[in-house]
Amino acid sequence: MYSEKVMDHFQNPRNMGEIEDASGIGTVGNAKCGDIMRIFLDIDGNGIIREAKFKTFGCGAAVATSSMATELVKGKTVEEALQVTNRAVMEALDGLPPVKVHCSLLAEEAIHAALWDYAQKNGIVIKGLEKPKADIHEGEEEEAW
Secondary structure (H helix, E strand, O other): OOOHHHHHHHHOOOOEOOOOOOOEEEEEEEOOOOEEEEEEEEEOOOOEEEEEEEEEEOOHHHHHHHHHHHHHHOOOEHHHHHOOOHHHHHHHOOOOOHHHHHHHHHHHHHHHHHHHHHHHHHOOOOOOOOOOOOEOOOOHHHHHO
């Protein structure tokens, strides 16, 4: 059901924890499944992500996608990190079962939320970055009607 990489990142998560005085912190959740993901970024004066950490409450796939997402953004510029999509996270993990794709969406949104927080704290605009949703299913209720 899960790839070896998903199992490895779940059983041996990379970058778990917090960054004190983080440059940006992004917290997102999924009310339908109960997963909550928080990503912490330490960004230097040149806009390079020096450190990325996470804290996740959720299933194994949520932990694995958080772990992989932090690995994918470390060492990247803010602009490059913005390009890390849920598809990139899934591909790096050799795929996810369809019922767990939402976990990769959480990872993408948590990165965006942390970048948004960084931009707000520093009074800058990151081209292409939109204000993130706190819940990845925000707005779905209206669409259903």
